[in-house]
Amino acid sequence: MILRKLRDITTIGFALFAMFFGAGNLLLPPFIGLQIGDHVWITILAFGLTGILLPFLGILSVTNSGDDFNDLGHRINKNLAAILGSVIMICIGPLIALPRTAATTFEIGILPSFPDSNPVWTSIFFFAVTWLFSIVPSKVVDLVGNVLTPFLLLVLVILIGMGIANPITAPQTGILSTSDSFTLGFIEGYQTLDVLASVIFAGIIISATKAKGYESITTKNKVVIASGALAATCLFFIYGGLIYLGATSDIQNTHISRSALLIHISNSILGKYGTLAIAISIALACLTTAIALTTAVGAFFNKLTKGRLSYKLLVTASCILSGILAVTGVDNIIQFAYPPLAFVYPIVITLVLYIVIFGRSVKSKLPYVAALIASTIIALLNVLKIFDMLNADTLTWLNHIPFFAYELGWVVPSFVFFAVGFFISKLPYGTTRFNR
Incomplete structure (x- = not known):
């Protein structure tokens, strides 16, 4: 019983980590590290407060209120959940976040190795895979937690572990003071906007927890909180490691693009395998987030319309719209x-x-x-x-x-x-x- 519970917590925790850890979360920490010099630990702490703790509180707020965002909104007003939830879903769904995952995969994961590739085909393939993983919502957490996340974590752990064991250079004295470094980490963590996703992902995680047999409020909450703590621990290690890699990157140009910085770090640490490692990391980070967001969009609007719009129809429409918008590019x-x-x-x-x-x-x-x-x-x-x-x-x-x-x-x-x-x-x- 204990082993089964630990296995379930690991699966759900890994899935939650992958849902949060999109491409932006991979690109941002090294860029922060580049600017803070030797103020590494204080910056990691500050980033963790807003980039990890706040999303965890988002999960906790839904868990303490019920089973999904509707229950959280109903604590204030019966109409708030529908209105605010719809706005959130449109923003983190097919209008903004979903197309950005495919666009980022193309521009950072595909384009550097295949400069003549077409974003249309990448978008079609990306959302075809997303659709296949999302179409059966009950399997999403297991597929992401047991299949995709371990590969993502393995690549990142190798990159960070080798970067810590044999850094490119020692952290240099930066132009920012300790307080300025803390402020930078705090503000950038806040602006990851993961709290928006957390109140929606909570419903997926709670549903998966109940599907595994944890029906009572007490056991459900314990498993969800433990899974959230595991996800937060993984995020803290990965974010902290990436900030350290940025601080030891030996790059003097603080205006370097985030993608170029990440590729430089990876190539410096892993040599000829660096570009491949980044391509795999970007693809997996974007794909796991896209699967979670697509599932959330379908489940939310299916429930909101009381089944009048089917889950499969919503998932399909979301993938098609996101695929069209993805071609416009990350910057747009x-x-x-x-x-x-x-x-x-x-x-x-x-x-x-x-x-x-x-x-x-x-x-x-x-x-x-x-x-x-x-x-x-x-x-x-x-x-x-x-x-x-x-x-x-x-x-x-x-x-x-x-x-x-x-x-x-x-x-x-x-x-x-x-x-x-x-x-x-x-x-x-x-x-x-x-x-x-």
């Missing part, structure tokens, strides 16, 4: 993606944090609604700033909001609104409407 997708993600991310992270921190002690809905209103306002203002729709006076005023310049301006206002909402909810008439 990223440029298009930034504003909608910048809007929805603070709202989701506010929901996650306040449910995890206060969910057991604060039962009134009013404080949570107030915090979400504050985050929504700040997020909207941030989007207006992105589109240069704010005048200089307004922008100057907004920069007085703590952390607004770092896209964390929602933190203090949401807490203030939460506190005010909590105070009002304690008044005799304060909870009449919001606690029904």
